[in-house]
Amino acid sequence: MMIPIRKEQRQENMHLKKTPMTKDMKKGMIEDMKKLKRYSTVIKSYSYMKAFRLLATSLLVALSMGFTSCGEDELDRMPSTSLDEGTLFDKTDKLFSEYIKDYSNIKCRYGLQGESSVLLSGLKDNHLWFSEYDAVSKQLKSEWIDIEKTDTIQQLYKGYGEYETLYVKYVAPLYYKEISTGNIVTFNIGGRFQTIFTSNHKAKRTQLQYDNSKNGIAHNWYKESVFIADCCYSHEGDTIYIAKSRPSFDENGNLAGVTLVSYEEGIELSGRYINRRSFKEGKSVWSTYIAPPFDVPSDAKRNYTLLGNTTNIWEYKCEVTFYDGTKRDFTFKINIDNGKIVTDEIKVTGISINENTVNLKQGETFQLTATVQPDNATNNKVIWSSSNETVASISQEGLVTANSAGETNITVTTEDGNFSTTAIVTVTSNEDEDKATLARLEGTWDMLKCYGWEYNDQNIKENWEENVVGEYIFFEDEDGNGGYNDGYKTYYFASSVEGNKLILRNSEWLDGKTSIIITKLTETELHLKAIDSVSEENYEMKRR
Structure with missing residues (x-):
């Protein structure tokens, strides 16, 4: 007996070759249905867009009422001999026709009917899809559709670079979880499992494996993550780690015996x-x-x-x-x-901190350490916080990071008893420091000594010292405008400061030096070091 094709389909599928289903084909289909029954119990009631319900557990356990059909794809539709209660395809089509007027664009169909809800799934316009209908009103309650396409011919990875072709007969959802940025769905695709992570309108999916033990059904894990086979995945589908020991889950898909x-x-x-x-x-x-x-x-x-x-x-x-x-x-x-x-809980009586005032420059870090009293308190956990994280942030290990100029209070609080203490952190910006350095440079500086080294023509390093009596440099204002006088002529320049570096612009003095470093700056003394790849010059000066 051939699989009956609906009248509206028959005209479209006259080209299909009708060959009898072999015993192996029939056996394979029955085995696939058994797999669906075995794994369908993991489908639970979840919230979808705060209103979604899949099907109750009692509904899904009754998988014997579920039927599949591949629709109109020539590679997927196979004629069949008569089964006990009519063909699977007939029953699926009948269930689909009750809820969807035109389902000609849905292939590899699967249907499951319960007392209050009906679950329908398939490849809708070549996209994995499932929906839930009210069994009484026949109104659509919710649905999900993949943002990427799925072919009815898939390549199963067998390992060692080898693949086997899978001709998909049905698709059915086995797991659904809503997350803050999307959702996670596991599908049974022709007897093989694939999990799709949809986050911020982007999708990732696990590879279809020949061996289902290497790519199982997703299970709820810590926070929004899931566990699949031996791998922990983030809610976006990224691998967090591969486990050396697999967790055990009960028949309802919950982690067994572990918190x-x-x-x-x-x-x-x-x-x-x-x-x-x-x-x-x-x-x-x-x-x-x-x-x-x-x-x-x-x-x-x-x-x-x-x-x-x-x-x-x-x-x-x-x-x-x-x-x-x-x-x-x-x-x-x-x-x-x-x-x-x-045995006897020892309560916390107080807390102290290693520093009560901390001064940092922008970008610097500092380690604060809290001490809980008494030393043998049962719960010595503390919580760190910053009153203004824009100025300085604090890790839960007590590491302060200076972010921008300003002042903030870093508070540490005991988990037991809520005892707290505070450190005041002041952050100065690098720009403020640089302006202060320029202000200190303002004035005239007479040269006392000039010495250094350079490589000669034979590439031998030679030390030298030069008489610089009568030479000087000066900075006219806080903007860094100034010049150098060699005893006869003045060479003007503009300058700025970055940390301990003096940067000269439009200057004939020290032209070509890759770095000029302020090695000493007091009210009366200024030392500079000018270097490049082949020489070094040192200047010692005093304020006039």
Whole structure:
């Protein structure tokens, strides 16, 4: 029996070659449907544009009611022998026709009907697409469409530079997550998984793999990131790291037995132990035995409940169920930074800082250090803040960075007790410093000594000293206008200062020197060093 084609399609597809479906073809299609059933349970109810709901879990588990069709693509449509309850394509087309008047532009269709919602998906104008309809009113509730096109013929990477061709029969969404800049979607594309990251109207996607274990379904991870196979991805689709040990997820797609504290690490309860586990490094950061305050036999069952984790001191309740059905419980606290069980919490009584006033130039940094009292306080975490980050910013490690001229208060506050202390940071700009240097240069400076070195014709370095009695330089104003007098003639110049460098313009004096450095400047003394690649000149002067 051939696959029935709708009347409106039949005229468009007269050219299709009708060959019977082989046993292998039928077996492959059934296996693909089993895969859909196996992984569909990860689809949950998510919010999409603050109103989106996919389908309830109970709806999606009933995948046996889902049907697929590749539509009108000659490479994808295959005639079939009769299946138990009609062809899959027939049932999909029937479901589509109830909700979409004209779906001729949708290929590789997949449909799933529940009590209150209907999920439809496919390649819409060659774009991955899915939508949700109200089962009663048949009104569209939400939909998603990929911003890039997907072909019905895909190349699966098998490793070692080898590929295998995949002819896509159906596409179905398995995971959806809304993020601050877009969304993340995992699709089953003909039995292979691909995750699409859409952020700020740009898309990235994982490579289709022959081996699904190398490119699985996305799972919620720390903040907006997701975990796929052995890789942690940012919400924009960038690789954060490849894990040396893969996390485990339950049948609902949730991380099993671990509470994440960062992209790389989580707190894991396992039997009688609590561990801080690094997925990136594939090892435990620390492991602590949980000693109950009463005897617990080895055959007793333990169930842990997290009571509080707002600080680095986490509190748990452990309920112990004995073989005879009786129960007892106890609570414990643990410092997740070092894995130490907290018995009697030692409260913070105060805080001090290594400097209360700090003066910096623009671009400089300074390390502030806070000390929490007492030294053995249970929670010694602190929070750094700046009253004006435009002037100076502060890292949570206490490193101050001077950004622009001005004054700001750097405050450090204890997490326990909210004790605080403040350092006043004053930042001066480089421009202010340079203007001050020019102002100090104003006046006349008589030369006392001139000496240096240069390479001769034989490329030998020779030292020299010159008589400069009667020579002088002068700066007429704070703008750097001045000149040099060799005892006979004055050569005028314009100048400016950048840090400890004197920059001369339109000057015959020291012409060609690549750098003129102010090595000393006091109220009465000025020393200059002028250098290039083959010579050096030093001038010592006093104020007239």
